[in-house]
Amino acid sequence: MRERYTKQLDNLHNNLIHMGSLCEEAIACAAKTLIDGNLDMKEKVLSVENDTNMAERDIEQLCVRLLLLEQPVASDLRQITAAQKMITDMERISDQAVDIAELSAYMKGNSVKSDIHIAEMSRATIGMVTASIDSFVSKDFAKAREVIASDDVVDDLFLKIRKELIQHITENPAVASECLDLLMVAKYFERIGDHAVNIAEWVLYSLTGDRYATTLE
Amino acid sequence: MDKFTVKNLNLYYGSFQALKEIQINIPANEITALIGPSGCGKSTLLKTLNRMNDLVEGCKIDGTVLLDGKDIFGNMDVTDLRKRVGMVFQKPNPFPMSIYDNIAYGPRTHGTRSKATLDLIVEKSLRAAAIWEETKDRLKKSALGMSGGQQQRLCIARALAIEPEVLLMDEPTSALDPISTSKIEDLVSTLKKDYTIAMVTHNMQQAARVSDKTAFFLMGEMVEFDATDKIFSMPKDKRTEDYISGRFG
Numbered sequence: 314m315r316e317r318y319t320k321q322l323d324n325l326h327n328n329l330i331h332m333g334s335l336c337e338e339a340i341a342c343a344a345k346t347l348i349d350g351n352l353d354m355k356e357k358v359l360s361v362e363n364d365t366n367m368a369e370r371d372i373e374q375l376c377v378r379l380l381l382l383e384q385p386v387a388s389d390l391r392q393i394t395a396a397q398k399m400i401t402d403m404e405r406i407s408d409q410a411v412d413i414a415e416l417s418a419y420m421k422g423n424s425v426k427s428d429i430h431i432a433e434m435s436r437a438t439i440g441m442v443t444a445s446i447d448s449f450v451s452k453d454f455a456k457a458r459e460v461i462a463s464d465d466v467v468d469d470l471f472l473k474i475r476k477e478l479i480q481h482i483t484e485n486p487a488v489a490s491e492c493l494d495l496l497m498v499a500k501y502f503e504r505i506g507d508h509a510v511n512i513a514e515w516v517l518y519s520l521t522g523d524r525y526a527t528t529l530e
Numbered sequence: 531m532d533k534f535t536v537k538n539l540n541l542y543y544g545s546f547q548a549l550k551e552i553q554i555n556i557p558a559n560e561i562t563a564l565i566g567p568s569g570c571g572k573s574t575l576l577k578t579l580n581r582m583n584d585l586v587e588g589c590k591i592d593g594t595v596l597l598d599g600k601d602i603f604g605n606m607d608v609t610d611l612r613k614r615v616g617m618v619f620q621k622p623n624p625f626p627m628s629i630y631d632n633i634a635y636g637p638r639t640h641g642t643r644s645k646a647t648l649d650l651i652v653e654k655s656l657r658a659a660a661i662w663e664e665t666k667d668r669l670k671k672s673a674l675g676m677s678g679g680q681q682q683r684l685c686i687a688r689a690l691a692i693e694p695e696v697l698l699m700d701e702p703t704s705a706l707d708p709i710s711t712s713k714i715e716d717l718v719s720t721l722k723k724d725y726t727i728a729m730v731t732h733n734m735q736q737a738a739r740v741s742d743k744t745a746f747f748l749m750g751e752m753v754e755f756d757a758t759d760k761i762f763s764m765p766k767d768k769r770t771e772d773y774i775s776g777r778f779g
Contacts, residue, residue, distance in 0.1 A: 319777075385775065387762060387774060391763070
């Protein structure tokens, strides 16, 4: 029964997986621009971000069509509601990947970043985004909870980096400009971590009807 | 507080068991929706609540149905039961008489003769059914000249005229257009402060919009009974989810 509807819900799921993979790619390329100074990657981030925007628009339209024509209820409705919210976070992740890539490409100076924990922070954040998308794909409650818990790690890294940067500026004011850029980059990573948490919370909602569920009831 | 308490209710039409071990408490001053595919037993349960199945040949009922704690199959007089538990059917069925006489029919049958009292009852019932403004200038006209939506609200007014405590509604809007449907839904929502309402509906959105509690029936069994928002957002039973999302039925 309702074959067309079921097929459209499958499409929605697949489109979300695709958009999630675009996000992962955007942030991974942004990290390469920052850590390796690979400027080709900046162009790649811009192009992926454009694809993400288009994917967001397509998913939005599909959700509205499903709501309008199929009057979904129960888990179908939760899936569609969660999708509508998740794509906003995914789109923001790509935007912030662009911000990181642009800032990294034009960053003045290159002496501080290897001394601070920014590479570790980028790995932790990419890990959160990947895990949040995985938890959605595999409908994995425990994994979504892990993403939410791991936000503290990223937040702690941000504070650690901030402290490191203050120390660098105090010791050598000439690196202040690079330090401020790096602080911005760290803040973008921290925000991306928050978006990954939001995605994980919508996975919980989709599975349980409660964004803050602690047990799978 | 529960208006109806149904315990271990089994109902047979001959050798066919239409209801199996039904346990349901219908709360007072709330709207309870009964949903399920055709032949699942929801209308049978509704009709059992005012003993409309009594005259069906071969119908056998065991179990308990309590109205305010009293067994409706015990010492309760059927006429008294039906005065307390009114019913509105799928298809509007006004009597072939004037609007006024349609409403006054019940109270007259129950002994009210005074014209002044009947006038009051007619106005009060038509107002309660949100149809007074449309009918006040044509009370002596035939009810058969009204639109389907008006006829159905007239039937609700007729049911209210004998001041029941419970209104049973069997797909009350399935024969109506969307505007009339919306009027009946608004009406039902306002009526619940004074009445207990049990409604059979095939319209999932209607059950979700209007009712406080929803019971899902399948092949004579009550699969799930819970708060309506729970049933439509997080049903416990997969069969409920499959039915409300249109995957079978």
